[in-house]
Amino acid sequence: xxxxxxxxxxxxxxxxxxxxxxxxxxxxxxxxxxxxxxxxxxxxxxxxxxxxxxxxxxxxxxxxxxxxxxxxxxxxxxxxxxxxxxxxxxxxxxxxxxxxxxxxxxxxxxxxxxxxxxxxxxxxxxxxxxxxxxxxxxxxxxxxxxxxxxxxxxxxxxxxxxxxxxxxxxxxxxxxxxxxxxxxxxxxxxxxxxxxxxxxxxxxxxxxxxxxxxxxxxxxxxxxxxxxxxxxxxxxxxxxxxxxxxxxxxxxxxxxxxxxxxxxxxxxxxxxxxxxxxxxxxxxxxxxxxxxxxxxxxxxxxxxxxxxxxxxxxxxxxxxxxxxxxxxxxxxxxxx
Numbered sequence: 184x185x186x187x188x189x190x191x192x193x194x195x196x197x198x199x200x201x202x203x204x205x206x207x208x209x210x211x212x213x214x215x216x217x218x219x220x221x222x223x224x225x226x227x228x229x230x231x232x233x234x235x236x237x238x239x240x241x242x243x244x245x246x247x248x249x250x251x252x253x254x255x256x257x258x259x260x261x262x263x264x265x266x267x268x269x270x271x272x273x274x275x276x277x278x279x280x281x282x283x284x285x286x287x288x289x290x291x292x293x294x295x296x297x298x299x300x301x302x303x304x305x306x307x308x309x310x311x312x313x314x315x316x317x318x319x320x321x322x323x324x325x326x327x328x329x330x331x332x333x334x335x336x337x338x339x340x341x342x343x344x345x346x347x348x349x350x351x352x353x354x355x356x357x358x359x360x361x362x363x364x365x366x367x368x369x370x371x372x373x374x375x376x377x378x379x380x381x382x383x384x385x386x387x388x389x390x391x392x393x394x395x396x397x398x399x400x401x402x403x404x405x406x407x408x409x410x411x412x413x414x415x416x417x418x419x420x421x422x423x424x425x426x427x428x429x430x431x432x433x434x435x436x437x438x439x440x441x442x443x444x445x446x447x448x449x450x451x452x453x454x455x456x457x458x459x460x461x462x463x464x465x466x467x468x469x470x471x472x473x474x475x476x477x478x479x480x481x482x483x484x485x486x487x488x489x490x491x492x493x494x495x496x497x498x499x500x501x502x503x504x505x506x507x508x509x510x511x512x513x514x515x516x517x518x519x
Contacts, residue, residue, distance in 0.1 A: 245358030483508030
């Protein structure tokens with residue numbers, strides 16, 4: 184017999200009590216595309232919203248092989264040992280071929296996942312650009328409502344759309360590795376510009392000197408780039424997640440950035456901008472969904488695909504036909 188779905192009141196009570204099963208079910212509810220689930224999710228969100236907003240929201244990204252999961256686990260364990268409650272929202276890229284994702288983050292962070300005051304939630308991107316999942320914002324709010332005071336969003340990795348991460352969190356931590364002197368060419372300039380804290384990981388053993396040299400190179404490069412946060416000078420640190428070194432310095436840099444944001448008013452401005460961006464995203468999603476649900480749009484889209492495939496219409500012409508089907512000839516916007 185299927186388990187009865189909790190009411191909004193029961194979800195609220197479970198989240199208030201810090202129940203992780205309730206938290207997982209609430210995030211699943213928020214990620215659902217069913218209209219009934221979305222309505223209930225929004226009711227839950229409205230109920231818990233007054234208890235949210237106080238957590239440290241940290242986005243962590245980095246080049247492939249930088250040790251993102253190892254760093255998150257080491258930092259997470261370090262924070263839990265010092266009285267924090269840590270939630271990790273680990274984003275797994277969905278396959279462009281079949282839509283699935285591995286969602287194996289708990290196996291990659293087994294020490295952290297075993298702690299009572301830690302919570303790891305893997306989520307698929309589901310085709311969303313920017314290295315984040317479709318409902319990351321909702322998941323963050325729900326984690327805060329469940330009492331987690333540090334929320335780490337692990338993105339899928341450095342890419343051209345990675346700047347979306349900065350629209351979700353208060354502090355972006357960019358993880359790097361020592362290389363052969365060409366570190367600056369290995370990542371996109373855009374992600375360096377939004378990094379509030381930079382850490383060269385794997386600074387141990389034979390790589391220690393190379394890590395220090397890489398950190399120095401990045402410090403020099405940052406002088407030519409605009410500040411990630413007005414009035415803030417992005418620190419470039421070295422650490423070894425494997426050996427547990429540099430964690431205290433990394434956390435202190437995150438806290439210093441938080442203090443700077445609070446004192447300057449930038450935290451409130453950034454949070455407001457994020458809320459407005461969230462609003463815009465929700466409106467655009469709703470409009471797009473409503474458009475595709477209009478009579479005749481599905482058929483027009485099928486005809487447009489056929490015309491493009493058979494080269495009987497250009498892509499803009501085919502798009503115009505779909506828009507006319509959805510809006511009517513008089514009201515259809517131009518696709519050219």
